[in-house]
Amino acid sequence: MESAMKEMRHGASVLDMDPKSGVGGGVEDVYGEDRATEDQFITPWTFSVASGHSLLRDPRHNKGLAFNERERDTHYLRGLLPPSVLSQELQEKKVMSNIRQYQVPLQKYTALMDLEERNERLFYKLLIDNVEELLPVVYTPTVGEACQKYGGIFRRPQGLYISLNEKGKILEVLRNWPERSIQVIVVTDGERILGLGDLGCQGMGIPVGKLALYTALGGIRPSACLPITIDVGTNNEQLLKEEFYIGLRQRRATGQEYAELLHEFMSAIKQNYGEKVLIQFEDFANHNAFELLAKYGTTHLVFNDDIQGTASVVLAGVVAALKLVGGTLGDHSFLFLGAGEYALLMSAMAGTGIAELIALEMSKQTKSPLEETRKKIWLVDSKGLIVSSRKDSLQHFKKPWAHEHEPVNNLLDAVKAIKPTVLIGSSGVGRTFTKEVIEAMASFNEKPLILALSNPTSQSECTAEEAYTWTKGRAIFASGSPFDPFEYNGKVFVPGQANNAYVFPGFGLGLVISGAIRVHDDMLLAASLAGQVTKENFDKGLIYPPFTNIRKISAQIAANVAAKAYELGLATRLPRPENLVKYAESCMYSPIYRTYR
Structure with a gap:
């Protein structure tokens, strides 16, 4: 301590927070982001010694021209910054x-x-x-x-x-x-x-x-x-x-x-x-x-965003879309393009991962065995429709989707044979939802749900413009990469983005605040059903909310995931907070500058 104080007297400073802010010195952080970690409860009073020069090169503490006059004196910043003081805004x-x-x-x-x-x-x-x-x-x-x-x-x-x-x-x-x-x-x-x-x-x-x-x-x-x-x-x-x-x-x-x-x-x-x-x-x-x-x-405690995160966000979009297309999850049939080994983006991982989570949720809603609800879901890979006659040559994760049906060699024929209400692309191959495929979907669906999930944009199975044009404005469309709004017959359609960022940040926060030790499928279901799509969003054809509200959505997802962790006995952070949404919000990192004393 004594040597540190000597160093301070020779051009260095104690870098700590203003006591009025409630930050530092062992006082609970009013911004709350540290409350999610156990170490905050046992950290003793600490301080670090920093010169003004090193402070400006520390990205975690540097505020640039936002250092006020008092801070510039206290932390030996005089002359190291021009005289102007700018707010963070x-x-x-x-x-x-x-x-x-x-x-x-x-x-x-x-x-x-x-x-x-x-x-x-x-x-x-x-x-x-x-x-x-x-x-x-x-x-x-x-x-x-x-x-x-x-x-x-x-x-x-x-x-x-x-x-x-x-x-x-x-x-x-x-x-x-x-x-x-x-x-x-x-x-x-x-x-x-x-x-x-x-x-x-x-x-x-x-x-x-x-x-x-x-x-x-x-x-x-x-x-x-x-x-x-x-x-x-x-x-x-x-x-x-x-x-x-x-x-x-x-x-x-x-x-x-x-x-x-x-x-x-x-x-x-x-x-x-x-x-x-x-x-x-x-x-x-x-x-x-x-x-x-x-x-x-x-x-x-492991999570694969390509398999589980994608599945969760797609299920959330499908559930939201039911308000536009009508019916329950069990009333719909699904066709996936992208169980093929050679698809670059998500392919078999996302295709079977999404399919399994949809089947699981359908099973819970209809009280039907999982083996039965899987029969509402069909997959197409590079060799055509996955059917039971191909079972011996299939990879293990494709076998549950090999249903009784005559062989079908391509996507268009599969669409015509299965007549799905929902078409999902996770192939990693661009423009595979051709005009004929989309028109076939529109021929037997008043509002076909078309999800072209592959990233980046060049790999998307079809564009928003193609989906809306080829269905004469009737498609409910979402993609993996962002597309600009598109006007068709005087109506502006805003394409939804099935972006995993809707789910994984809140999902991770839920695991952290509950101290979860394992991930369970029921947590993924809890995360995927936390969508907050408004009537205004639905009127534009959106099945995902705008990202402007994402922190509130993440807090809700975190609360749902944490609640499920406690319910399953997988949470270690006890006792359970009374209001998990408020607790999640209180644990979130704030980027607002601190005031240093």
């Missing part, structure tokens, strides 16, 4: 004005990433206040291009890189990360990035982007988030020859070598962070994604 206005001047989305992306590295709270305030405008920049579709060019735009690491070089010492690597209280980890091995394929180590843009949304939309503290890329090589020949590629220059490891690295990783995570840390698998290839989820679902 004025800073936000200036930065947004600068970002809007960029014409190229990737330039906006790099500008935002630079801001995050300079001023964390301003970055999140921008993202929260301008979520509909900036979501396509920090995530799909722009993040896909960012991953493709990650080596060229790489400035400083934003997460942990664990490669085959670290085999046998992953626990040591985890301990190199400065934060000890981690609540959410998003991890990828880069093999199946969006609809772009194997991007190896450059897939890091995905965990970084997902965790930015965990904070902005779900309120998880930035310091409690850890992006990780597991680098086992890449089979992308172009990247292996790229001089700026940042990963291992070798073919992708498979089999036992891959399994051993992943097992060491999962064991080290549990040893270092405990069993309440959420591990979200992101953009793993089909053959690994299902296996990892099945293998670690009983021993770790």
Whole structure:
């Protein structure tokens, strides 16, 4: 303590919060975001020593020109800043004005990433206040291009890189990360990035982007988030020859070598962070994604957004759409395109994941066996309709969907034979919902529900314009990537976006605030049924609410998920709060600047 005080007298300062704000010094944080972590209850009075120069280079505490006169004196900032004092609101206005001047989305992306590295709270305030405008920049579709060019735009690491070089010492690597209280980890091995394929180590843009949304939309503290890329090589020949590629220059490891690295990783995570840390698998290839989820679902708190998150958000959209198309879930029949092994985006993972969750909810509503409700759902893969005569040659996760029917070779014939009320695309192949397919859907449905879910936009099964035009304005349409509003016969249609960001941030928050130790299917159902679509939204053909209300939606989803965790006996944070919605809101990170004393 004495040496620290001597250092303070020579050009450094105590960096702590204003006692009036209730922040710091062991006093409960009125903003609440730290209440979601157990360590807040046992942290003693602490302080850190920082010079003014280092304070301006600390993104978590830097406020730039928003430091007031007293703070500039107290924290040795005099002369290090121009004399003007700007509010956070004025800073936000200036930065947004600068970002809007960029014409190229990737330039906006790099500008935002630079801001995050300079001023964390301003970055999140921008993202929260301008979520509909900036979501396509920090995530799909722009993040896909960012991953493709990650080596060229790489400035400083934003997460942990664990490669085959670290085999046998992953626990040591985890301990190199400065934060000890981690609540959410998003991890990828880069093999199946969006609809772009194997991007190896450059897939890091995905965990970084997902965790930015965990904070902005779900309120998880930035310091409690850890992006990780597991680098086992890449089979992308172009990247292996790229001089700026940042990963291992070798073919992708498979089999036992891959399994051993992943097992060491999962064991080290549990040893270092405990069993309440959420591990979200992101953009793993089909053959690994299902296996990892099945293998670690009983021993770790794991979640696969491509399988479970997509399923939850699609079910939410389908349930909301019933108010437009009529009937109950059990009255409808579903046809999926995208159980094929070669689909790049979601394919078998999303297709069967969505199908299973819909069948599960249908079973609960109709009190029918799951085996019966599955018969209302049909899948088409690269070889045609999945039928019982193909059962012997099918992968295990397709077999439950092999129903009695004569073979059908293509999507159009499958649509004509099955006559589904809902057509869902998760193929990763663009323009597969042809004019003939959409017109066939419209021929036997007054309001056909068409969900073209593949990302990025170029991979979408059809565009919003095509869906509305070919159905003469009768389609209820949603896509995975955003489409602009479209006018048809004098009416403006606003396409919905079946974006996983509606679900996973609130889902993760619900797990954190309840201290859940496992993910259960009933939690996914609880999350998917928390949609808040208004009559005004329905009038525009929307089956998802606007993202402007996403934090309230996330709090509601978190409350529903936490309630289910308590009901199932999977929650460890006791006693259960009386009002889970208010508790979820109180735990959310706030990007508003603190006042330092």
